[in-house]
Amino acid sequence: MFSSYRGFIIRQRFYLSLGVSPSIRGFTFHQGFHLSSFTGFSFRLSPFTKIVSSNKYNLKNYTTSSTNSTSSISNNSDNSISSEKHQTSNPSKFMFLNPHLNYKHFISNSSKISENIKNRNVKDANIELVNSLYTTFCNLTTQINSKRNKRNETTKLIKQTKLEELREKLVEQARILKEEIQKAELELEKVEKEMIQEGLKIPNDTHHEVIVGGEELAKVVKIVGVPLDSTQKGGNIIKDHMTIARELDLIDLESASNVTGTSWYYLRNAGALLELALIQYAIYKVISKGYIPIITPDVVKTEYSDGCGFQPRDGEVSQNYFVITSPIGSVGTGNNQEISFTLTGTAEIPLAGIYSNKVIPSSKLPIRMVGFGRAFRAEAGSRGQDTKGLYRVHQFSKVEMFCLTSPEESEEMLKEIVNIQEEIVKDLGLCFR
Numbered sequence: 001m002f003s004s005y006r007g008f009i010i011r012q013r014f015y016l017s018l019g020v021s022p023s024i025r026g027f028t029f030h031q032g033f034h035l036s037s038f039t040g041f042s043f044r045l046s047p048f049t050k051i052v053s054s055n056k057y058n059l060k061n062y063t064t065s066s067t068n069s070t071s072s073i074s075n076n077s078d079n080s081i082s083s084e085k086h087q088t089s090n091p092s093k094f095m096f097l098n099p100h101l102n103y104k105h106f107i108s109n110s111s112k113i114s115e116n117i118k119n120r121n122v123k124d125a126n127i128e129l130v131n132s133l134y135t136t137f138c139n140l141t142t143q144i145n146s147k148r149n150k151r152n153e154t155t156k157l158i159k160q161t162k163l164e165e166l167r168e169k170l171v172e173q174a175r176i177l178k179e180e181i182q183k184a185e186l187e188l189e190k191v192e193k194e195m196i197q198e199g200l201k202i203p204n205d206t207h208h209e210v211i212v213g214g215e216e217l218a219k220v221v222k223i224v225g226v227p228l229d230s231t232q233k234g235g236n237i238i239k240d241h242m243t244i245a246r247e248l249d250l251i252d253l254e255s256a257s258n259v260t261g262t263s264w265y266y267l268r269n270a271g272a273l274l275e276l277a278l279i280q281y282a283i284y285k286v287i288s289k290g291y292i293p294i295i296t297p298d299v300v301k302t303e304y305s306d307g308c309g310f311q312p313r314d315g316e317v318s319q320n321y322f323v324i325t326s327p328i329g330s331v332g333t334g335n336n337q338e339i340s341f342t343l344t345g346t347a348e349i350p351l352a353g354i355y356s357n358k359v360i361p362s363s364k365l366p367i368r369m370v371g372f373g374r375a376f377r378a379e380a381g382s383r384g385q386d387t388k389g390l391y392r393v394h395q396f397s398k399v400e401m402f403c404l405t406s407p408e409e410s411e412e413m414l415k416e417i418v419n420i421q422e423e424i425v426k427d428l429g430l431c432f433r
Contacts, residue, residue, distance in 0.1 A: 097303055097304065097307045097356055097357070099196055099199070099200060099307070101196070101199040101200070101202075103130070103131075103134040103195075103199065106127060106130055106131055106134070106199070106202065107131050107134065110127055110128070110131060112205075113127045113202060113205070114127050114128070116203065116205060116206050117202070117203060119206065119212050120203050120206065122201070122203050124201050125198075125201040125202050125203060126198060126201075127202060129198050130195065130198045130199050130202060133191055133194055133195035133198060133199075134195055134199075136191050137188065137191050137192055137195055140184055140187060140188045140191060141188065143184055144181055144184045144185060144188060147177050147180055147181050147184065148181060150177060151174055151177040151178060151181065154170050154173050154174045154177065155174060157170050158170045158171060158174065220433055222433065223431070223432075223433040224422060224425070224426060224431065224432055224433070225426070225429075225430065225431030225432065226431055227431050228431070240388075240389070241389055241390060242388065242389040245271065245389070248269070248270060248271075249268055249269050249271075250267065250268060250269060250270055250271030250274075251265055251266065251267060251268065251271055251389070251390070252265065252266040252268055253265050253266075253389070260394075261394075263379065263392060263393050263394050264393065264394055264395065265390065265393060275397055278399075279372060279397060279399055281424075282370075282399040282424060283370055283372060283399055285420070285423070285424055285427075286370040286399070286401055286420060287370060289368075289416075289420055290368055291368040291369060291370040291401060292367075292368065292369045292370070293370055293371075293372075294351065294354075294369050294370070294371045294372070295371070295372050295373065296344070296347045296350035296351060296371045296372070296373040297344075297350050297373070298343060298344050298373055298374045298376070299323055299341050299342070299343060299344070300341065300342060300344055300349050300350055300353060301339055301340065301341060301342075302320075302322065302340040302341060302342045303340075304349055304350070304352070304353045304356070305320060305342050305344070305345065305349050307352075307356070308348065308349045308352050310345050310346075310349065318378065319345060319377050319378045319379065320342045320343070320345060320376075320378060321342060321343040321376045321378055321394075322340065322341070322342050322343075323341035323342060323343065325341065343374075343376035344373060344374070344375060344376065345375055345376060345377055346373075346375050346398065346400070347371040347372065347373035347375070347398055347400045347402075348371075348400060348402060350371070350373065351369055351371045351400070351402040352402075354369075355367075355404065360404065362406060365404060365405055365406055365409065366403050366404060366405040366406075366409055366413055367403065367404040368401070368403050369401070369402045369403070370399065370400065370401050370402070371399070371400050371402055372397070372398070372399050372400075373397075373398060373400075374395055374396070374397060374398070375395070375396050375397075375398045376394060376395050377392075377393075377394055377395075378394065379392045379393075379394060401417050401420065401421075403417065
């Protein structure tokens with residue numbers, strides 16, 4: 001589906017399988033099997049398109065494709081992907097990933113970012129507060145470094161002086177400086193923590209082609225194929241996916257409801273074979289274009305999910321499933337830094353994690369990957385929306401194209417991904433927009 005959308009969504013994906021698209025019911029098969037894509041900036045087709053770009057994160061520690069965060073890639077003097085961004089020394093939320101936020105970019109683009117926050121209707125982001133905290137952080141850092149230098153000089157003088165009275169004065173000065181440094185460091189840690197928390201709320205920069213407004217302003221960019229039309233004489237009898245599934249015994253929702261709960265399902269007979277065939281077809285199609293096939297883990301450390309932007313904002317309910325490694329009600333390990341795990345909401349998260357905390361030489365770019373994994377979504381708060389059959393299920397299989405590029409290559413890579421997606425859907429004989 002090609003259209004424009006005001007939902008500020010960052011991923012791009014086609015949905016293929018047993019369901020039918022609610023936006024174009026009757027001629028696009030939808031949901032349950034997903035082909036996704038990622039570039040340095042990326043967008044999503046489902047059912048409308050929103051293009052979002054960001055230079056907020058350093059790929060060295062954040063390689064993300066998400067609803068809240070995307071990576072920025074920049075070339076430094078040694079032709080590696082990196083950038084001069086502040087790295088936290090004590091991020092309470094992160095044990096393995098340190099957020100790299102470009103505060104200088106925030107300050108130099110404050111007005112544009114403020115307007116973007118307003119356009120995206122992000123309630124809890126405050127660029128002025130972030131800039132103020134960063135200024136305070138820099139001032140405190142300068143003060144601490146100055147006091148450290150002064151204390152080092154005083155320590156040298158203590159070792160050199162032979163006069164006892166002067167030595168005592170210098171020792172007292174060194175003691176006072178030490179206390180002042182410790183006090184300032186505590187204040188710096190507090191400011192830094194708040195600065196990171198507020199900085200992570202700043203949304204991605206929005207692509208210049210995106211229209212500001214609601215879905216009523218969306219326009220169809222392209223329609224491929226001819227939609228089915230049951231009104232024409234001799235036209236097709238259009239059935240929804242659940243009618244087809246019951247006739248052919250493809251899906252068992254009732255048993256899944258007993259075993260697991262609502263919005264879970266069994267695929268049976270040709271339904272199971274169809275999903276496996278689609279997965280194989282998509283993977284082989286994409287690897288023929290030079291992509292590396294990868295089967296991803298379905299469980300990741302929660303901070304990797306958070307780092308990719310899969311975290312609620314504005315009081316939203318988390319859509320993640322969290323993994324408890326100890327029996328409910330058992331005594332914990334007592335380790336305050338016990339690692340938290342979550343089921344992946346998309347294969348993008350473990351694919352991004354492959355390159356976390358790494359610097360990639362620009363000569364190695366672009367890196368093209370096609371990943372397969374299971375996606376798990378709590379879909380909290382989605383009741384009342386279109387939830388029939390395979391809509392808004394809690395688990396589905398997904399094949400994703402995921403690419404790492406330089407900023408200059410990003411748009412061309414996105415075009416490549418879209419062309420592959422079009423080829424896949426055309427070869428299946430499906431109409432899509």
